[in-house]
Amino acid sequence: MSVKESHKVFVIEQAIEGNITNRQAAEVLxxxxxQIIRLKKGTKTEGTAGLAHKKGGRESK
Structure with a gap:
């Protein structure tokens, strides 16, 4: 996981816990x-893997 992705995970987790609002998370990222609401939903269902790009690590056609 890159530094950018780990920062995104941290901010989304803060939004889920209620420490920051969705608007604040949107401004930071x-x-x-x-998009923040969508990322929170993916994180709740899939964990931190929900934030990773689905195409990551695969070869292009």
């Missing part, structure tokens, strides 16, 4: 509020 440079994403929309809706």
């Amino acid at each position: 440079g994403l929309s509020k809706r």
